[in-house]
Amino acid sequence: MLNRSQAGTGQGSVPSTQPKAAQRPERTLTLLSVSTGVLFAFIGSTVGALFLGQLSGLPIETGASLFPSHPFLQIYGFIALFVMGVDYSLLPRFKVGRLPSLVLGYAAYASITAANAFFLLYSILPLGSFQYVTAGALLMLAGSAISLSQVVILVTRPSGGFPEANPLIMLSSISLVMISLLLVAGSAGYPLPGGTFSPQMVYLALVGFAGSMIYAVEIRSVSFRQCNYRKQVANLCWVLQGLGIGGMFTGVVTRSNLFSLLGAVLLLGAALSQLVSIKILELAHPLMYRPAMTKMHFRIMRYNEVCMLLASGWLVFGSLMGMVWLATGTGTFFVKDSFIHAIAIGFVGSTITCFAPMLLPGLLGHKGPVTGLSFGPIVILNAGVLVRIVGDFQTLTARAPPLWESVSGPLVLVAMGWFLVMIRGIGRPKQAAAQSSVSRKFSLAESRGIAEGQLTVSTRTTNREVTFPVWFVVADGLIHLLPVNGSSTRWYRNVSKNPGVKITIAGHVYLGTAQSTREKEKVKQVMDIFRDKYGDRNCRNFFGDRTDVAVSVYVPSP
Numbered sequence: 001m002l003n004r005s006q007a008g009t010g011q012g013s014v015p016s017t018q019p020k021a022a023q024r025p026e027r028t029l030t031l032l033s034v035s036t037g038v039l040f041a042f043i044g045s046t047v048g049a050l051f052l053g054q055l056s057g058l059p060i061e062t063g064a065s066l067f068p069s070h071p072f073l074q075i076y077g078f079i080a081l082f083v084m085g086v087d088y089s090l091l092p093r094f095k096v097g098r099l100p101s102l103v104l105g106y107a108a109y110a111s112i113t114a115a116n117a118f119f120l121l122y123s124i125l126p127l128g129s130f131q132y133v134t135a136g137a138l139l140m141l142a143g144s145a146i147s148l149s150q151v152v153i154l155v156t157r158p159s160g161g162f163p164e165a166n167p168l169i170m171l172s173s174i175s176l177v178m179i180s181l182l183l184v185a186g187s188a189g190y191p192l193p194g195g196t197f198s199p200q201m202v203y204l205a206l207v208g209f210a211g212s213m214i215y216a217v218e219i220r221s222v223s224f225r226q227c228n229y230r231k232q233v234a235n236l237c238w239v240l241q242g243l244g245i246g247g248m249f250t251g252v253v254t255r256s257n258l259f260s261l262l263g264a265v266l267l268l269g270a271a272l273s274q275l276v277s278i279k280i281l282e283l284a285h286p287l288m289y290r291p292a293m294t295k296m297h298f299r300i301m302r303y304n305e306v307c308m309l310l311a312s313g314w315l316v317f318g319s320l321m322g323m324v325w326l327a328t329g330t331g332t333f334f335v336k337d338s339f340i341h342a343i344a345i346g347f348v349g350s351t352i353t354c355f356a357p358m359l360l361p362g363l364l365g366h367k368g369p370v371t372g373l374s375f376g377p378i379v380i381l382n383a384g385v386l387v388r389i390v391g392d393f394q395t396l397t398a399r400a401p402p403l404w405e406s407v408s409g410p411l412v413l414v415a416m417g418w419f420l421v422m423i424r425g426i427g428r429p430k431q432a433a434a435q436s437s438v439s440r441k442f443s444l445a446e447s448r449g450i451a452e453g454q455l456t457v458s459t460r461t462t463n464r465e466v467t468f469p470v471w472f473v474v475a476d477g478l479i480h481l482l483p484v485n486g487s488s489t490r491w492y493r494n495v496s497k498n499p500g501v502k503i504t505i506a507g508h509v510y511l512g513t514a515q516s517t518r519e520k521e522k523v524k525q526v527m528d529i530f531r532d533k534y535g536d537r538n539c540r541n542f543f544g545d546r547t548d549v550a551v552s553v554y555v556p557s558p
C-alpha cells in the first residue's frame with residue numbers, strides 16, 4: 001500500500017523534485033547556425049524582392065546591382081546553414097548520442113559563414129570579384145566536407161530507430177558536398193551546363209540537400225500528425241532519391257541532359273513515394289502513438305497537415321516545372337522562376353514553418369507549441385508564392401512580370417518576420433503561468449490542458465508498484481479514469497484489489513482511493529466528460545466500445 005511519506009506533507013500536491021533538463025552541448029552551435037542562416041535569408045530575400053520589384057516595373061535602381069548575391073545567399077547561406085543547424089540539433093537526439101566533434105561543428109559553421117561573406121562581397125564589390133566566388137566555393141567545400149564526416153559517424157550508429165530515415169540524412173549531406181564541388185569546378189573554369197544556378201544545381205540544392213533532410217524529419221515526426229508511415233514505401237523513397245541525385249550530378253559532370261532528365265524523373269518518384277509513405281494525403285490518422293490527445297494536439301496535428309499539404313503541392317508543381325526546363329533545354333521566365341521559387345519558398349519555406357515551431361522551442365528552453373501557434377505565417381507565405389507563380393504565368397503573354405507581382409517579395413518577408421515572432425513566443429506564456437503556479441502550489445483545477453498522467457498501483461499478488469500512463473479528467477473534486485480495455489485492463493484489476501493509488505500530474509503527486517462503477521449511466525457520464533476534454537473522435541478511436549467500467553479517485557485534499 002502506498003504511504004503518505006511518498007507524497008510529502010499530505011497537503012494534496014507537492015512538486016516532485018525533477019531536475020532541470022541539462023542543456024545539450026550542440027545548443028549554441030545550432031542556434032548560431034540557424035540564426036545566421038535566417039539572417040542570410042532576410043538579406044537574400046530583400047535583394048530578391050528589390051530585383052523582382054524592378055523587373056515588375058517599379059522604379060528601383062539597386063535591385064539589379066545587388067542581385068548577383070541573391071541565389072548564393074539563399075542556397076549556400078540560408079539553406080546550407082539552416083539545414084546544418086537542424087542536423088546539429090536533431091541528429092544527436094535521433095541517434096541518442098552527442099555530436100562527434102563540437103570543434104569541427106564550429107569549424108564547418110565558420111567556413112560556410114565566411115563563404116557567404118565572400119558571396120556578398122561578390123555583388124557589392126563588382127571589380128575583379130569572381131575570385132570572391134572561388135574563395136567562397138572552396139570554403140563551402142571545406143565546410144560541407146566537415147559536416148558530411150560528422151553526419152556519417154552519427155548516422156552509421158545503430159541506435160535511434162527509424163532506419164529508413166538514415167540514408168536520406170546521408171544523401172542530404174552528400175548533396176551539399178556535390179553542389180560545393182560543382183561550384184569550385186565552375187569557378188575554376190569547368191564549363192557547367194546552364195551556369196552556376198542551372199536547373200541541375202537547383203535540383204541538387206533544394207531537392208537533394210534540403211529535400212532529403214526534410215523527408216527524414218517528416219518520417220521521424222509522423223507522431224505530430226498522430227500517424228505512422230509505410231516502411232517499404234519509405235525505403236523506395238530513399239532509393240529513388242539516391243538514384244535521382246546520382247543522375248542529376250552525372251548529368252552536370254557529363255553535360256548530358258538525358259541523365260539530368262532521368263534524375264528529375266527519379267526525384268519526382270521519390271517525392272511521390274514520400275507522400276504515400278507518410279500518408280500526407282490520407283488525413284485518417286489512427287491514434288497509434290499518443291495514449292492521450294487534447295485539443296492542443298489536435299491543433300498541432302492540423303497545423304502540420306496544412307503546412308505539409310501545401311509544401312508537398314509546391315514540391316510536385318515545382319518538380320514538374322523543372323522537368324519542363326530540362327526537357328526543353330531553355331527555361332522561359334515562367335518555367336525557371338516558378339521551378340526555383342515554388343520549391344525554395346513553397347516547399348522548403350512551408351516545411352520550415354511547419355517543423356520549426358515543433359523542434360526549436362525546446363532549444364530555446366521553452367515548452368513545445370502548447371500556445372502561440374498561429375496559421376498566419378504559413379498563410380501569408382503561401383499567398384506570396386501564389387502571387388509569384390500567377391504573375392510569372394502572365395509573362396507567357398507579356399514581356400515582363402505584372403506590377404502587382406512585386407507584392408510577392410514583401411509578403412514573403414512579412415511571413416518570415418511573423419514566423420520569427422511566433423517562434424519566440426511559442427510555449428512561453430504557459431510556462432510563465434506554470435512558474436507562478438509552482439510557487440503558488442499547483443491545483444488540480446489547472447490540469448485541463450494536461451493530457452497525460454501517471455497512475456501507480458500495487459499489484460494484486462506481490463504488492464509491487466507499477467505505473468501506467470493514463471488519460472484523466474478532473475471533475476467534482478474527483479480524478480476520473482477510464483481503463484482503455486474496460487474491466488480487463490491490467491491496472492483496473494489491480495485497483496479492484498488494492499484501491500490505494502498514486503497519480504502524478506505535471507510532476508505533482510496525489511494519493512487517493514479509487515472507487516469504480518459499472519452502472520451504464522454513470523460510465524456514460526464519465527465518457528461524456530472525456531469526450532469534452534479529448535474530443536469525440538479520439539475517444540472512439542482509443543476506447544472503441546470496450547468501456548464497461550469507470551474509476552474515480554478520491555483525493556483527500558486536491
Ligand code: HEM
Pocket residue numbers: 044045046047048049050051052055070071074075078079197202333336337340341344345408409410412413
Ligand atoms: C522573398 C523571396 C524571394 C524573392 C523575392 C526572390 C526573387 C528572385 C528574382 C527576382 C530572381 C530572378 C529571376 C530571373 O531573373 O530569372 C530570382 C532568382 C533566383 N532565386 Fe530567388 N527570390 C526569393 C527567394 C529565393 C529563395 C528562398 C531561393 C533559394 C533558396 C532563391 C533562389 C533563387 C535562384 C537560384 C535564382 C536564379 C538565379 C540565377 O539564375 O542566377 N530565391 N529570385
